[in-house]
């Protein structure tokens with residue numbers, strides 16, 4: 001397909017791809033790993049659309065060498081992966097399981113040998129099941145346990161990981177995992193799930209201190225953002241959109257950047273203890289931005305459990321997830337972050353951006369994914385436009401390197417630059433992989449900011 005030449009990116013711009021432990025590793029009982037909430041959830045009938053689990057996923061635990069070679073071939077300067085808490089602490093407490101840490105130790109060394117910076121996320125939703133049994137993120141103690149896990153991990157890897165990300169998307173984990181129950185652990189507490197956000201953020205703040213005490217830095221958090229589009233001028237719709245915006249985009253970011261929680265009905269402030277907001281607002285070096293799509297919002301019908309309805313946005317192409325392809329939303333979001341948080345906003349890296357399509361190998365085994373190329377092209381141009389507007393964006397990580405286990409959608413949604421045949425574990429780089437490789441190579445020297 002013909003696409004106009006890509007713009008140049010600033011010198012040192014970080015090109016990366018992202019994955020997460022439970023979505024690719026498999027090997028869920030290897031080397032002493034304990035069960036996580038996702039192992040339990042996937043066993044519960046009806047939770048995962050195709051009935052699959054993360055038991056094997058992409059078998060990355062055994063095939064990491066091949067996957068590091070794919071990263072090297074792509075020419076990325078960084079790889080964002082996550083560390084499975086239940087490998088490091090099988091019960092979510094107590095001393096480190098050395099064999100679990102050995103895996104990440106090897107991976108980090110392989111990445112460095114391949115010239116790829118390791119970017120490690122400490123928590124991408126795989127809470128050790130015994131922690132959940134003790135109350136999970138609803139319980140304040142989980143924040144302290146998380147900081148202990150961060151300390152154990154930094155003690156082993158702190159000298160070689162180039163960027164630490166404490167949490168992945170605390171808002172999404174709270175809302176889908178504990179609010180509506182579509183994700184593990186499957187609780188349906190709606191607004192009563194707020195302690196889950198607070199305790200994750202408290203855990204983040206305590207983990208930042210633990211990482212810094214081990215001189216493990218720089219430190220970041222990865223939040224999910226979605227520009228909110230109100231569907232009419234009606235007061236009720238505007239009020240619903242304002243509520244959703246505060247929840248999705250500000251609930252976590254406001255306290256992280258020193259503003260305390262936004263004013264939202266239905267949140268119980270008693271879980272916020274004196275001093276917590278200072279802990280949460282500990283300075284971070286980078287804000288990770290995960291962006292997929294904008295959200296259409298209108299007021300809910302009378303009697304609904306939530307005060308807003310999320311509605312599909314017309315006028316955009318759609319991915320296999322039925323999400324709108326809206327690079328303009330990324331441009332808008334980056335400007336919104338700068339305008340909203342001003343000097344309090346640290347440098348930004350786009351820590352996830354990507355799309356699912358029904359990619360199928362052709363008769364020759366090639367996988368053409370022109371829609372993904374168009375998606376990445378548009379989103380990279382949106383990043384460049386934001387940089388031109390003066391937003392400090394220092395990196396872009398594609399979600400994802402591999403087709404992988406897409407949570408409640410199981411193996412049915414393919415986000416990879418590399419196709420995975422789950423029956424044989426054969427990896428086939430798609431045409432988007434070759435396209436991105438060429439973009440990165442051409443952009444290698446960067447240009448003056």
Ligand code: BGC
Nearest residue numbers: 020168169172224352399406
């Ligand atoms: C998550 C990923 C997930 C992706 C696509 C993000 O919210 O961090 O784990 O695969 O969305 O759904």
